[in-house]
Amino acid sequence: MRRRTGWIAFASTLATFGLLGWLIINAPNWPAVQRSFFNGDEFTGALPGVVWAFRINIEMFLIAEVLTLVLGLGIAILRGLPGPVFFPIRLLAIAYVDVFRAVPGVLVIFFLGLGVPGLLLPGVPSDPFFWGIVVLTLIYSAYVSEVYRAGIESIHPSQEAAARSLGLTRAQSMRYVILPQAVRRVIPPLLNDFIGLQKDTVLVSFIGVVELFRTAQIKEAAHFNFTPYLDVALVFLVVTLPLTRVTDWLIARDRARSSAGART
Amino acid sequence: MARIRIVIVGFVALFAAACGPSGASTAPTAAPATQAASQAAVATAEPTPDPCAAANLDTITAGTLTVGADNPAYPPFYIPDDTKPAGSMWDLGDPTNGKGLESATAYAIAQQLGFSPDQVTWVVAPFNKVIQPGPKSFDIYLTQVSYNADRAKVVDLSDGYFDLNQAVVALAKDPISKVTTVAGLQPFKLGAQVGTTSYQYIVDQIKPTKDPSVYDTNDAAIKALGAGQIDGVVADLPSTFYMRDAQLTGGQIVGSLPTAPGQAIEHFSVLLNKGSSLTPCVNGAIAALKASGTLDAIRTQWIDVAGAAPKLQ
Numbered sequence: 001m002r003r004r005t006g007w008i009a010f011a012s013t014l015a016t017f018g019l020l021g022w023l024i025i026n027a028p029n030w031p032a033v034q035r036s037f038f039n040g041d042e043f044t045g046a047l048p049g050v051v052w053a054f055r056i057n058i059e060m061f062l063i064a065e066v067l068t069l070v071l072g073l074g075i076a077i078l079r080g081l082p083g084p085v086f087f088p089i090r091l092l093a094i095a096y097v098d099v100f101r102a103v104p105g106v107l108v109i110f111f112l113g114l115g116v117p118g119l120l121l122p123g124v125p126s127d128p129f130f131w132g133i134v135v136l137t138l139i140y141s142a143y144v145s146e147v148y149r150a151g152i153e154s155i156h157p158s159q160e161a162a163a164r165s166l167g168l169t170r171a172q173s174m175r176y177v178i179l180p181q182a183v184r185r186v187i188p189p190l191l192n193d194f195i196g197l198q199k200d201t202v203l204v205s206f207i208g209v210v211e212l213f214r215t216a217q218i219k220e221a222a223h224f225n226f227t228p229y230l231d232v233a234l235v236f237l238v239v240t241l242p243l244t245r246v247t248d249w250l251i252a253r254d255r256a257r258s259s260a261g262a263r264t
Numbered sequence: 265m266a267r268i269r270i271v272i273v274g275f276v277a278l279f280a281a282a283c284g285p286s287g288a289s290t291a292p293t294a295a296p297a298t299q300a301a302s303q304a305a306v307a308t309a310e311p312t313p314d315p316c317a318a319a320n321l322d323t324i325t326a327g328t329l330t331v332g333a334d335n336p337a338y339p340p341f342y343i344p345d346d347t348k349p350a351g352s353m354w355d356l357g358d359p360t361n362g363k364g365l366e367s368a369t370a371y372a373i374a375q376q377l378g379f380s381p382d383q384v385t386w387v388v389a390p391f392n393k394v395i396q397p398g399p400k401s402f403d404i405y406l407t408q409v410s411y412n413a414d415r416a417k418v419v420d421l422s423d424g425y426f427d428l429n430q431a432v433v434a435l436a437k438d439p440i441s442k443v444t445t446v447a448g449l450q451p452f453k454l455g456a457q458v459g460t461t462s463y464q465y466i467v468d469q470i471k472p473t474k475d476p477s478v479y480d481t482n483d484a485a486i487k488a489l490g491a492g493q494i495d496g497v498v499a500d501l502p503s504t505f506y507m508r509d510a511q512l513t514g515g516q517i518v519g520s521l522p523t524a525p526g527q528a529i530e531h532f533s534v535l536l537n538k539g540s541s542l543t544p545c546v547n548g549a550i551a552a553l554k555a556s557g558t559l560d561a562i563r564t565q566w567i568d569v570a571g572a573a574p575k576l577q
Binding site: 029035036037110114117118120126127128205206207208210214217218220221222223224226 | 391395397415417459460478484485490538
């Protein structure tokens with residue numbers, strides 16, 4: 001039975017992609033498109049430079065991801081503070097999330113990456129790499145704080161009530177009861193945002209950093225050929241796919257453990 | 265799981281097929297043929313009907329020469345009128361007025377081919393649209409496209425209508441402005457616009473100790489210069505004059521850079537669709553405009569007025 005399903009899947013896949021491929025390759029201008037977008041020589045020629053430049057993106061997203069996790073959680077907790085005294089803080093947190101989710105990243109990077117150093121304030125760094133990390137952290141903290149908030153709000157209020165009745169303070173019940181459950185629930189959407197963040201490291205090219213996208217673009221412009229972007233796509237896939245699979249596996253393992261014995 | 269694996273194999277196969285050897289069937293070198301045709305056209309213009317006469321040219325719109333340029337169109341290649349015409353889509357420069365090196369050159373080429381100025385129409389063509397495969401929205405395109413052999417494999421690039429050198433612009437108050445040699449630029453952080461030969465010049469000729477920065481536009485490079493993120497911007501010499509005079513306060517041209525040793529002087533080419541029947545005619549027109557001194561006159565009028573720059577050794 002399994003075997004038969006496999007063959008049907010195989011035949012269907014072959015037919016679908018075969019037809020797609022046939023359509024593309026028989027398009028009137030395919031040879032020119034192939035030369036410009038799928039050029040073997042350009043692909044291999046650009047690959048070493050693109051891969052080497054990717055180290056800058058990696059460095060950037062590793063730092064920004066750690067900062068984002070911390071800042072995003074902070075904002076989510078601030079936003080959840082109860083009572084009228086904390087109203088201004090909640091307001092600030094809401095405004096922060098609204099602004100940085102709404103404004104396109106390119107604009108933030110121009111304003112902060114070129115504008116702020118342009119003030120020539122003493123002591124303010126001008127390094128675009130630094131500003132790239134700042135901008136990525138600001139934008140993605142806004143997204144991630146909403147993910148955390150959704151996680152926190154998904155934990156039933158009875159959990160907090162139970163924790164408080166055991167004598168835990170509000171902070172302690174957040175730290176030891178709510179957050180551990182909340183964070184576990186939001187790992188998949190967190191990963192979503194991390195993949196977004198990794199891709200958005202290319203934004204830093206707008207303020208002069210020659211990272212992998214810019215490296216590809218330089219090659220594109222030198223040869224009038226778009227194939228180097230294929231190298232970029234491949235590099236991102238190579239990084240993102242294993243990460244996705246590992247996370248899927250982690251989630252599955254976690255679910256199996258937490259529902260041990262129960263059939264779902 | 266087995267299913268997924270099969271799908272992946274399918275993708276890889278498709279990808280491999282797409283990237284496979286492309287050369288043999290589709291890349292006959294057209295360049296020598298068109299150049300020969302160009303000379304033939306010039307030599308035998310009299311007896312047979314002239315294939316380069318306006319009426320015989322296979323333009324996008326018959327009887328009209330459609331010229332492409334990027335928007336904004338930068339001075340001194342495209343220069344605006346004092347008041348912008350109502351409804352004009354062009355920013356900074358206005359290609360339609362004949363002012364500026366490339367606007368004037370385009371109208372001169374058109375006239376040489378037999379088009380009157382009102383038979384010339386302009387379209388906006390962003391750089392990436394210009395170099396993508398497939399039909400073009402213009403017959404000829406002039407926006408500071410430097411010739412190189414790799415580019416000429418993808419599009420037709422005419423003979424040069426303007427020879428140029430690269431140059432460095434900086435702030436007069438900065439130490440880089442005292443530099444007098446190419447080697448003297450090495451310790452500085454330089455910037456350039458992406459897609460320009462300027463970046464290539466920095467990497468290949470100046471070989472600075474700090475990685476150069478690359479921006480989408482010269483405008484962003486200028487902002488970075490003002491913000492102290494880079495010490496100097498490398499661009500073609502006419503553009504550096506515009507930056508100094510219009511975009512920077514306290515700007516100074518450090519100097520023009522020598523042509524790379526062993527290489528021909530850089531030139532801007534008219535860009536046409538690959539294998540365009542117009543290419544030999546445009547080359548013929550450029551040759552005629554060179555011979556008649558028209559191109560020199562255009563250069564004098566729009567470029568040399570900015571003055572001279574010190575030459576870096």
